[in-house]
Amino acid sequence: MTELSPLSAASSLTSVGTPTLWAVTIVGVLVLLVLDFLVTRRPHEVSMREAVGWSAFYIALPLAFGGWVWARYGSQQGVEYLTGYLVEKSLSVDNLFVFMLLLAAFAVPSVLAQRVLLYGIAGALVLRGVFIALGAAALQTLDFAFLIFALILLATAAKLLRDALSGHQQEVDINKMRSVRLLRKIMPVVDEYHGTKMTVRQGAKRALTPFALVVVAVLATDIVFAVDSVPAVYGITEDPYLVFATNAFALLGLRALYFVLHAALSRLVHLSYGLAIILAFIGLKLGLHWAHGIWDGVPEIPTPASLGVIIGVLVVVTLTSLRATRGQRPDRREVVSERH
DSSP states (O other), X not given: OXXXXXXXXXXXXXXXXXXXXXXXXXXXXXXXXXXXXXXXXXXXXXXXXXHHHXXXXXXXXXXXXXXXXXXXXXXXXXXXXXXXXXXXXXXXXXXXXXXXXXXXHTTOOGGGHHHHHHHHHHXXXXXHHHHHHHHHHHXXXXXTHHHHHHHHHHHHHHHHHHHHHTTOOOOOOGGXXXXXXHHHHHSOBOSSOOTTOSEEEETTEEEEOHHHHHHHHHHHHHHHHHXXXXXXXXXXXXXXXXXXXXXXXXXXXXXXXXHHXXXXXXXXXXXXXXXXXXXXXXXXXXXXXXXXXXXXXXXXXXXXXXXXXXXXXXXXXXXXXXXXXXXXXXXXXXXXXXXX
């Protein structure tokens, strides 16, 4: 992490992001997003070959970008970027569980699933941009911003751990969702899907389709995801540009990753424990960083050590999950009902 105390961070933030680099990156993200929309313009079921191909592309691209950051700006920025990307990718896998629940609850046809995911990704990119800007402003103006971020992450970690220990299963009740209830008050809703149409004419009036409801529901969950993920990556790097880049690259590959991991996700039964540990660790790292700016004797956790801890936790929970679910062959319906 860049050596800035909380008090000095309140006056300035160092960043590798020049106006030109920001512009090129944003244009590149928009191009990739438009490409995804063009690929999915004709609804179709995604084959494993197609999903694996796009996933490989969206993993190779951010890794290559990380190599460029390392070569261009040095090992510190390179490690910060790669660590932040790993954290965001880990959190995005957990987000896929919620997307699965929503798609199942709304009975989204398989041919429309990837278009729903793309709307969610597009909305998440916009929301992350807003939260990243707010986070940067907080770090520049508030000397206790790191402490606030630390408390958010520790609270989130505690909730994840509590839900995991209690065996809590996430469920989606469409009729209780605020976004759905609000939309139904504004406009009538038809029962059938009409492709990717958001509205259809019903007599003399326009009516919403279930596709519109699920898209809004996915966008609503994006807000919750942003509250957790942005402070988490700010715990790795204070550079707003690297925070945006890690978020963007982690999100862009979600569409393809969803179909690659769809059947395997239910086997990651210990992922919540791992994410709770990671978020608590980053929260501790942020708290120590804030305290170090006030008391020099307080130690800080270096980013390379953070990378090692995060990789170690993910490896352990993956291995223990696979061991715990050995012999299981979940189908699509089991994926959304067996997660702890």
